[in-house]
Every structure is written in C-alpha cells, then in structure tokens.
Amino acid sequence: MTAQTVVTPAAGRQRRWNTAWLLLLPGGLWLTAFFVVPLFQLVATSLYDPSGSEELGYAMTWSWSNYGDAIDFYTGPLVRGFGYAAVATLLCLVIGYPLAYAIAFKAGRWKNLMLILVIAPFFTSFLVRTLAWKLILSDNGFVVGVAKTLGLVADDGRLLATGVAVVAGLTYNFLPFMVLPLYASLEKIDHRLIEAAGDLYASPVQGFRRVTLPLSMPGVIAGTLLTFIPSTGDFINAQLLGDTTTTMIGNVIQSRFEVGDYPAAAALSVTLMVLIVILVSVYIRRAGTEELL
Amino acid sequence: MSTVAPSADAAEHSTRSEDLRLSALTKQFGDFTAVDSLDLTIPAGSFFALLGPSGCGKTTTLRMVAGLEIPTQGDVRLGADDITWAKPYRRPVNTVFQNYALFPHLTIYENVAFGLRRKGRKDVAEPVREMLGLVELEGFEGRKPNELSGGQQQRVALARALINHPQVLLLDEPLGALDLKLRRQMQIELKRIQVEVGVTFVHVTHDQEEAMTMADTIAVMHGGRIEQMGSPGELYENPRTTFVANFLGQSNLVTGRVTGRDGEDLKVDAQGAEVRVPAARANGVDGDVWLGVRPEKIVLTPAGNRPDRNSLGRAEIVDVSFVGVSTQYMLRMPWRQDLMAFEQNTGARAVLKRGDVVEVGFAGAHAFLLDHDQDARAGVDQDLSL
Amino acid sequence: MRLGRWVSDHAVLAVALAVLAYTFLPIVIVVLMSFNQPASRAAYTFDAFTLNNWKNPCGPEGLCSSLVTSIQIGVLATVGATLLGTLMAFALVRQRFRGRSLANVLIFLPMASPEVVMGASLLALFVAGGLGGLLGFWTILIAHIMFCLSFVVVTVRARLQGMDSRLEQAAMDLYATESQAFWKVTFPIVFPGILSAALLAFALSFDDFIITNFNSGQTVTFPMYVWGAAQRDIPMQINVVGTAMFVVAVAIVFLSEMLRRRRERVR
Structure with a gap:
C-alpha cells in the first residue's frame, strides 16, 4: 500500500502530461512548421545575396547590408506605414470609444442588436468594402462635394489617391477590432462605481476621467494593439485608395516579393516585425499592463 | 487523534450501509498540507458534519472520499472495501456539489436520471418520479436547471445524488448559495430526507448553526486536523480548545489560575475573583487556565446584590445592543477586559443602560477551563455565517 | 435644465x-x-x-470559379483549424503541464503578427524549400489553417473556461466514465463554442487576401479575383457577391440569436 501511495499520483501526473502533449501536438506542430520556422527562414532570406534571382537561385552571404539598403531606400513607405497606422488607430479610438460606451451603458435591451450591427458591415468582403470607399471618396462624389463647399478641400483638390483616403480606409476597416475589446472591458465595469463617483461629487466628466477610463484601460490597450498591428502591414487600402505617393511598407514588401527581390522584401518584413515588437513592448510597459500577454 | 463518533440512532434504518473509515488520511498540495493524518470513523446512517473555516481541509477530505482527489497518504474504507484508489464512478458514494453543478444542457428529468442511465438502467421513469416526489418537485421534469430557483436547484442536486442509493451522500456546503430564510427551511428538509432514506450523510460546512441544526455528530476541523468531535450540545457546552470555544458561538475567556480543589470543584482565581468550576469541566488542565463562560450564561444583577453564585465582580456597562429577543451588553471589567453578556427579553426587568454598574455572575456548571497556552483569539472572526 | x-x-x-x-x-x-x-x-x-x-452573377469570367475555390478552401481550412484548435484548447484548459506558457505564446503570436509578415515568411519558406512551383490550392490551405488556428483556440478556450469543471466531476460522481463524462457533458456544453469558432475560421479564411496573395501561385480565390478586377475594370457582380455574403451572414447571426432566445423562453 505504501508503495502504491508513492507511485500512483506520480503516474497519474505522467499520464496527464502525455495527454496534454498528445492534444497539443498536431496544432503545435502546424504552428511551428508554418509560422515559427517560416519566421526563421524569413530572417535567413533577408541575409541572402541581393544579386540572386528566382532563376539563378540565392546564396547565403550574410548580407547585413540588405537591411541598411532597404531602410535607406524605403524610408518613406516605412514611416508612412507606421504614421498612417498610428493616425488610423487614434481615429478608431476616438470614434470607437463612444460607440462601445453607448453599447455597454446606454443601449439597454438593444445591446445585442447594436453589437450585431457593429460587426455586420464586416461580413462583406474586405476588398469589396474598400472598393465601395473608392466610390464614396471619388472626385465627383458626394463627400468631396461637401468637403469643397465647406472649404476643407481646395476646389481643384481631391480625396481619393491621398493619404486622407488611405487613413480613412484603414480607420473604417479596423474599427471593429477597436470596438469589441473596448466593449468587453467597459461591460465588466460595475455601473455602481460610476454612480459612486457621482455621489462623491465627481462631475460626469471627472467621473469618466477618474473611474470609467482607467477601468477600461485593458480594453483601450487591446483595441489599439489589435488595430495598430494589422494596419501597419496593410497594403490593400494604400493600393486601392491611394497613389504612388501614399505607398506603405506593406505595399513595398508585396511588390518586392512579386518581382522576386526576396532579400530586400524579407529584410523589410523583418524590420517591420522588429519595429512592431519594440513599439508594442514599450507601449505595454508604459501602459503598465503586462498581464495582457 | 483517533476519534469515533457515537453510534447514531439512524443506523438501524439502513442495514446494508457500512461505516466510513478514514485512517491516517493526508493530502498535500506542494508544501501545503491540506489534510493532516486524519483518523475518523463515521457510523453508517448518521448525519455527520465536518465544520470549519475555509481552508481548514474539510472540502479536501470530502473530495478524497468522493474520489475526486487522490490522498497523498492513508486510506479510505467503506465497510470492508478499500476505496482509496477507486475512480469516482466506481464507488457507492454520491455528492451534492457546492452550487449544485447541475448539467445546464439537460432537463431536470435527465439530470436526475443521469446516474441510473450510466449504470445501464433502462426503466428510469419510475425511480425519477419517486425521487422528484421525495424532494417535492413533481411537474418540473421538462425544465432546464437555469429555469429553477436556487432552492429548487438544490433539491434537484439532492435527488440526482440520492436516486443512486449511495451508501454515503456527501454534501459540500449544500445550502451556501441560499438566502437565510430558505436555508433554514432546507435545513429541516434535509434532516427529514436523511431520516427517511437512512443514508449516511457527510455534510461539509463553515456555518456552525447549519451544522448544529442538522448533524448528529460534528467534527470541528482546523488546519487540516480535527479539533474536537461530538454531539452539537457537547461541543457547545464543553469546548475543549479555544478555537472550538470561539468558532462555535462566542465565549468570554478570562485569564485564571487553578489554586486548589474543593470536593468535586476546582478553585480558580480569575483576575482576583475566586470562582468554582466542576473538575469534570476542566478538560484536565491545571495551573494557568482560560476560564470560559458563554455570554448567555452570564447573569447580571444590580450592584450591591451579592449573587449566590460565582462572581467575577462589578462591571460597568459600556455598550447596549437591543436585538429583540435578547439584549447584548458589553461589560468593562475592573481589569480592563470587555466581556459579552446576552440576556433574554423576558420583561422581568427593564433593559439596563450604558453606564449602569452591575454584578457579573455565572453558575460553575456552565463554565469550562482551557489550557492557557492556547491562543484566546483562535477561531474569532472566522465564523463567516450571518 | x-x-x-x-x-x-x-x-x-x-x-x-x-x-x-x-x-x-x-x-x-x-x-x-x-x-x-x-x-x-x-x-x-x-x-x-x-x-x-443578380440574374447573371457568374457572368464575368472567373468570378464564380474563384468563389468555388474560396468556399473549398474555406471549408477545408475550417475543418482543419477547428479540429486542431479544439484539441489544443482542451489541453490548455483541462490539463496541467510544463511548457504551458510556451504553448500560449505560440498561439498568441500569429494573432499579433501583421499578415504581410506571415504571408512573406511562408512564401520565403516555400521558395527556400524549392516548392516555389507548387504554390496554389494546397499552400493556401496550409496558410489558412495556420492563421485560423489561433482564433479557434482562443474562442473554444473561452467557452471551456466558462464551463464549470465540477460538471465533469459531477458526471464522474454519477457513474460516468471519463469518456462518458466527455461525450455526455463536456462536449454538448462546449459545442456552441466550437461552432462559433468554426464560423469565425470560415469567415477569416473566406475573406483573407494578404496571406493568400503571397502563397497562391496561379490559384484565384474570390478576394484575389476582386483585387485583379480592381486593377482593370470592376464587374458589378462582385457587389452581388458582397451583398449576398452580408445577407447570409446576418441571417445566420439572427437565426442563432432567435434560437437562443427561444431556448431561454421555454420557461
């Protein structure tokens, strides 16, 4: 009996450990083979001889200069990629917060319906939606007409094929990624806390600033990350709504790959990934919520 | 620490049940010892309560009996069978879980029939009907658990377990989620059902009132061990540790010293007052002691009237709480200790006021002595019940 | 005032x-x-x-064949990702084991990476492995299963975490063996989560352009078709498809919401 007492729990733990690995193995292998390994290959590709081609093949020459060259050559798209994404993220936050707040606190029995309405437009194809924006912002369209009347756009100016259109497209397409996490964290706030703030002489604005906003920070952080990260790498909006002066880093990566300039494209991809990781970790550190990961 | 509960009357109701024996039962989680070498025999057919504050190891003990936790050491026996290592579905033990754990996707009927179906019974309609009758839930067969009130869910959980005719029924804080009034009602109900079916009930709770109302025998657990075991009356009237004295009801503990013996009584010097306590209630202690008196055993008489019983001297009333059936007084003793006294509102005397000075007395047969080395505040504030 | x-x-x-x-x-x-x-x-x-x-949605050459391709890939990717992801979710919630946080990172990372990087790195792997000529249906499928997997794990895991693990214990206490407890209790309760994970996976796969674009070779999915059309002239039929997608998706959501309401209203 004593022997059994010692052996059995350990054996049980062993068996459980094996079950866990058996369940994790197929998916884990898939992610490793088609996500992790490719990332290493991407880094390797970024160091290939830049003079190689698809026909002649590529030689591993540890060409670190690929990075310098790519960054020098594509500084504009790189800066635009992050700049446009940052502006779009901020706009998403500004228009997404009231929406999430209203659904969480003001919608009452229409809560579920409003949530469905938030997601519903995004059931159509990303590309079809973006093409619709092309029409909305077209030179003889309604939006440009109103903007010209208000003097926001010069009489011979246009919106389509400008940075404004690209940012508008990004803002639109990634809005649900902001609204849903915001809603999730606002929904968890006990409404009595906000009433308590009011009871303790906080004006509605102070109550929001001192209670609601701090408590919704996890949602703000998750939302901004979920909007910012995919926006930086996006090239659909810049391609369909912008022109050659609005190319983002994603466009360059895509076109470099298309013409077979793999080393430069890979170097840019790695640069993008590294910059995102740095920015995100600084941001999370500053925001003080590491548990998000 | 080998303790055997007195055989309960209920034992004769069930002839096929057998005693539940835990010996040297130990459970460690890492460095933490949740249950520490527990020896316990629960007689067949009894209503047994494991009472203690949260984290005392009572639920872990229950889970080891249910087979949901594997002991680190020791064994669990049901009659002659060693069930220590048996899978939960291979032991004649069923559980009423805390918050019930009813299957949300199944109807009440299917919830109750679940165990029988797993055992391969085909004709479940009759027993299910019978069992729903026992818990007074006829007509609820087609509903889902979330359409029932807390009290009704509680009954379903009970029916779902009892239908399998277990030898032992485990109840893990079964009434914890109910409001006070419903809890009272269910306490009586549970006791009725236990007597009716005659199954051994092992009831885990942190609510001392709940344990005292229902159980034949209570084991008070603390820190993975059993502090004291006995009938509710025994535990209340003669607690053997400060923890039990404070956890089960309230106690006034006054520092004293045994100075001698006078026939059946021990003479105790309590802060200068000489009092007598029957030696039988001394719990075998000597020298420095805690003199314990329950608040309702304290008798207050107007100052000057020397009481014909043990007196602790004069005290000033510093606080009065009127609670309807009784009045609670806080008494400031000459040695700066505050004692509690409860007095029934019989109407025989006007309620005393703050600032009144009274004589504090008690009958020796109502007091008890405890080892002075124990912490006088053990178990205070750990009673979470209302 | x-x-x-x-x-x-x-x-x-x-x-x-x-x-x-x-x-x-x-x-x-x-x-x-x-x-x-x-x-x-x-x-x-x-x-x-x-x-x-609307009468002639397949008019433009290649539109409907691209739709069929997208649906085929969507269905296969959904089945693959849901299967692998559900297993992983069960391991993460129900089992204690070493290397858990590593597994969590592995699942979190794809969701936090820009699609262009995932697409580019997969292409780099295929090319380096000499598979550049084989790009097409199967490489798209591999990529789609990869990026849908994490979303499935997260969705199913949330549902599993919301499920009281004592329900399984209660089943075992009531004489259900481990496998009976799983099939009679756990699976029926988690199933809605698995279903919504599958719908999400299909939606993600069906709508993906960026990753697909890198690894599609000559295969044309619906988003690829729209992209190609946008460079030339845009057939109005893509709006028919867009409208139909919207209507079907909204109908599914409302139907499931109505079913849920009805189930709750039985009382």
Whole structure:
C-alpha cells in the first residue's frame, strides 16, 4: 500500500502530461512548421545575396547590408506605414470609444442588436468594402462635394489617391477590432462605481476621467494593439485608395516579393516585425499592463 | 487523534450501509498540507458534519472520499472495501456539489436520471418520479436547471445524488448559495430526507448553526486536523480548545489560575475573583487556565446584590445592543477586559443602560477551563455565517 | 435644465448611432451598386437600375470559379483549424503541464503578427524549400489553417473556461466514465463554442487576401479575383457577391440569436 501511495499520483501526473502533449501536438506542430520556422527562414532570406534571382537561385552571404539598403531606400513607405497606422488607430479610438460606451451603458435591451450591427458591415468582403470607399471618396462624389463647399478641400483638390483616403480606409476597416475589446472591458465595469463617483461629487466628466477610463484601460490597450498591428502591414487600402505617393511598407514588401527581390522584401518584413515588437513592448510597459500577454 | 463518533440512532434504518473509515488520511498540495493524518470513523446512517473555516481541509477530505482527489497518504474504507484508489464512478458514494453543478444542457428529468442511465438502467421513469416526489418537485421534469430557483436547484442536486442509493451522500456546503430564510427551511428538509432514506450523510460546512441544526455528530476541523468531535450540545457546552470555544458561538475567556480543589470543584482565581468550576469541566488542565463562560450564561444583577453564585465582580456597562429577543451588553471589567453578556427579553426587568454598574455572575456548571497556552483569539472572526 | 440633462444623457448614444451609420455607408453602396448598369466598363459610378447582375452573377469570367475555390478552401481550412484548435484548447484548459506558457505564446503570436509578415515568411519558406512551383490550392490551405488556428483556440478556450469543471466531476460522481463524462457533458456544453469558432475560421479564411496573395501561385480565390478586377475594370457582380455574403451572414447571426432566445423562453 505504501508503495502504491508513492507511485500512483506520480503516474497519474505522467499520464496527464502525455495527454496534454498528445492534444497539443498536431496544432503545435502546424504552428511551428508554418509560422515559427517560416519566421526563421524569413530572417535567413533577408541575409541572402541581393544579386540572386528566382532563376539563378540565392546564396547565403550574410548580407547585413540588405537591411541598411532597404531602410535607406524605403524610408518613406516605412514611416508612412507606421504614421498612417498610428493616425488610423487614434481615429478608431476616438470614434470607437463612444460607440462601445453607448453599447455597454446606454443601449439597454438593444445591446445585442447594436453589437450585431457593429460587426455586420464586416461580413462583406474586405476588398469589396474598400472598393465601395473608392466610390464614396471619388472626385465627383458626394463627400468631396461637401468637403469643397465647406472649404476643407481646395476646389481643384481631391480625396481619393491621398493619404486622407488611405487613413480613412484603414480607420473604417479596423474599427471593429477597436470596438469589441473596448466593449468587453467597459461591460465588466460595475455601473455602481460610476454612480459612486457621482455621489462623491465627481462631475460626469471627472467621473469618466477618474473611474470609467482607467477601468477600461485593458480594453483601450487591446483595441489599439489589435488595430495598430494589422494596419501597419496593410497594403490593400494604400493600393486601392491611394497613389504612388501614399505607398506603405506593406505595399513595398508585396511588390518586392512579386518581382522576386526576396532579400530586400524579407529584410523589410523583418524590420517591420522588429519595429512592431519594440513599439508594442514599450507601449505595454508604459501602459503598465503586462498581464495582457 | 483517533476519534469515533457515537453510534447514531439512524443506523438501524439502513442495514446494508457500512461505516466510513478514514485512517491516517493526508493530502498535500506542494508544501501545503491540506489534510493532516486524519483518523475518523463515521457510523453508517448518521448525519455527520465536518465544520470549519475555509481552508481548514474539510472540502479536501470530502473530495478524497468522493474520489475526486487522490490522498497523498492513508486510506479510505467503506465497510470492508478499500476505496482509496477507486475512480469516482466506481464507488457507492454520491455528492451534492457546492452550487449544485447541475448539467445546464439537460432537463431536470435527465439530470436526475443521469446516474441510473450510466449504470445501464433502462426503466428510469419510475425511480425519477419517486425521487422528484421525495424532494417535492413533481411537474418540473421538462425544465432546464437555469429555469429553477436556487432552492429548487438544490433539491434537484439532492435527488440526482440520492436516486443512486449511495451508501454515503456527501454534501459540500449544500445550502451556501441560499438566502437565510430558505436555508433554514432546507435545513429541516434535509434532516427529514436523511431520516427517511437512512443514508449516511457527510455534510461539509463553515456555518456552525447549519451544522448544529442538522448533524448528529460534528467534527470541528482546523488546519487540516480535527479539533474536537461530538454531539452539537457537547461541543457547545464543553469546548475543549479555544478555537472550538470561539468558532462555535462566542465565549468570554478570562485569564485564571487553578489554586486548589474543593470536593468535586476546582478553585480558580480569575483576575482576583475566586470562582468554582466542576473538575469534570476542566478538560484536565491545571495551573494557568482560560476560564470560559458563554455570554448567555452570564447573569447580571444590580450592584450591591451579592449573587449566590460565582462572581467575577462589578462591571460597568459600556455598550447596549437591543436585538429583540435578547439584549447584548458589553461589560468593562475592573481589569480592563470587555466581556459579552446576552440576556433574554423576558420583561422581568427593564433593559439596563450604558453606564449602569452591575454584578457579573455565572453558575460553575456552565463554565469550562482551557489550557492557557492556547491562543484566546483562535477561531474569532472566522465564523463567516450571518 | 431638463433639456440639458436629456441632451447630456443621449449625446453619447447619438454619437454611437452616427458611427454605426458611418459603418453602414459602404454596405449601402455595395447593395446599390449590385443593381447598377454602368454606362461604360471603365466608369465605377451608378448609372441605371438593373437586375442583370443578380440574374447573371457568374457572368464575368472567373468570378464564380474563384468563389468555388474560396468556399473549398474555406471549408477545408475550417475543418482543419477547428479540429486542431479544439484539441489544443482542451489541453490548455483541462490539463496541467510544463511548457504551458510556451504553448500560449505560440498561439498568441500569429494573432499579433501583421499578415504581410506571415504571408512573406511562408512564401520565403516555400521558395527556400524549392516548392516555389507548387504554390496554389494546397499552400493556401496550409496558410489558412495556420492563421485560423489561433482564433479557434482562443474562442473554444473561452467557452471551456466558462464551463464549470465540477460538471465533469459531477458526471464522474454519477457513474460516468471519463469518456462518458466527455461525450455526455463536456462536449454538448462546449459545442456552441466550437461552432462559433468554426464560423469565425470560415469567415477569416473566406475573406483573407494578404496571406493568400503571397502563397497562391496561379490559384484565384474570390478576394484575389476582386483585387485583379480592381486593377482593370470592376464587374458589378462582385457587389452581388458582397451583398449576398452580408445577407447570409446576418441571417445566420439572427437565426442563432432567435434560437437562443427561444431556448431561454421555454420557461
């Protein structure tokens, strides 16, 4: 009996450990083979001889200069990629917060319906939606007409094929990624806390600033990350709504790959990934919520 | 620490049940010892309560009996069978879980029939009907658990377990989620059902009132061990540790010293007052002691009237709480200790006021002595019940 | 004073409704354009009402075959990702084991990576492995299973975490063996989570352009078709497909919501 007492729990733990690995193995292998390994290959590709081609093949020459060259050559798209994404993220936050707040606190029995309405437009194809924006912002369209009347756009100016259109497209397409996490964290706030703030002489604005906003920070952080990260790498909006002066880093990566300039494209991809990781970790550190990961 | 509960009357109701024996039962989680070498025999057919504050190891003990936790050491026996290592579905033990754990996707009927179906019974309609009758839930067969009130869910959980005719029924804080009034009602109900079916009930709770109302025998657990075991009356009237004295009801503990013996009584010097306590209630202690008196055993008489019983001297009333059936007084003793006294509102005397000075007395047969080395505040504030 | 209070109470709601209206603006355009008879092939403006696009959605060459390809890949990717992801979710919630946080990172990373990096790195792998010539249906499928997997794990895991693990214990206490407890209790309770994970996976796969674009070779999915068309002239039929997608998806959501309501209303 004593022997059994010692052996059995350990054996049980062993068996459980094996079950866990058996369940994790197929998916884990898939992610490793088609996500992790490719990332290493991407880094390797970024160091290939830049003079190689698809026909002649590529030689591993540890060409670190690929990075310098790519960054020098594509500084504009790189800066635009992050700049446009940052502006779009901020706009998403500004228009997404009231929406999430209203659904969480003001919608009452229409809560579920409003949530469905938030997601519903995004059931159509990303590309079809973006093409619709092309029409909305077209030179003889309604939006440009109103903007010209208000003097926001010069009489011979246009919106389509400008940075404004690209940012508008990004803002639109990634809005649900902001609204849903915001809603999730606002929904968890006990409404009595906000009433308590009011009871303790906080004006509605102070109550929001001192209670609601701090408590919704996890949602703000998750939302901004979920909007910012995919926006930086996006090239659909810049391609369909912008022109050659609005190319983002994603466009360059895509076109470099298309013409077979793999080393430069890979170097840019790695640069993008590294910059995102740095920015995100600084941001999370500053925001003080590491548990998000 | 080998303790055997007195055989309960209920034992004769069930002839096929057998005693539940835990010996040297130990459970460690890492460095933490949740249950520490527990020896316990629960007689067949009894209503047994494991009472203690949260984290005392009572639920872990229950889970080891249910087979949901594997002991680190020791064994669990049901009659002659060693069930220590048996899978939960291979032991004649069923559980009423805390918050019930009813299957949300199944109807009440299917919830109750679940165990029988797993055992391969085909004709479940009759027993299910019978069992729903026992818990007074006829007509609820087609509903889902979330359409029932807390009290009704509680009954379903009970029916779902009892239908399998277990030898032992485990109840893990079964009434914890109910409001006070419903809890009272269910306490009586549970006791009725236990007597009716005659199954051994092992009831885990942190609510001392709940344990005292229902159980034949209570084991008070603390820190993975059993502090004291006995009938509710025994535990209340003669607690053997400060923890039990404070956890089960309230106690006034006054520092004293045994100075001698006078026939059946021990003479105790309590802060200068000489009092007598029957030696039988001394719990075998000597020298420095805690003199314990329950608040309702304290008798207050107007100052000057020397009481014909043990007196602790004069005290000033510093606080009065009127609670309807009784009045609670806080008494400031000459040695700066505050004692509690409860007095029934019989109407025989006007309620005393703050600032009144009274004589504090008690009958020796109502007091008890405890080892002075124990912490006088053990178990205070750990009673979470209302 | 009373008016001021009403305005301040409803201002947020008004802003929210305005934002909602803004999100529906392109949908209105898509629906409208699906009935458009363009004046010329180059012009992408509304000219005249017609039902022709709806009567003949497969008119433009390659549109319907791209739709079929997208649906095939979507279904296969959904099955693959749901299967692998559900297993992983069970391991993460129900089992204690070493290397758990590593597994969590592995699942979190794909969701936090820009699609362009995932697409590019997969392409780099295929090319380096000498598979550049084999790009097509199967490489798209591999990529789709990869990026849908994490979303499935997260969705199923949330449902599993919301499930009281004592229900399984209760089943075992009531004489259910481990496998009976799983099939009679755990699986039916988690199933809605698995279903919504599958729907999410299909939606993600069906709509993906960026990763697909890198690894598609000569295979054309529906988003690839739209992309190609946008460079030349845009057939109005893509708006028919867009409208149909919208209607089908909204119908599914409302249907499931109604079913849920009915189930709750049985009392």
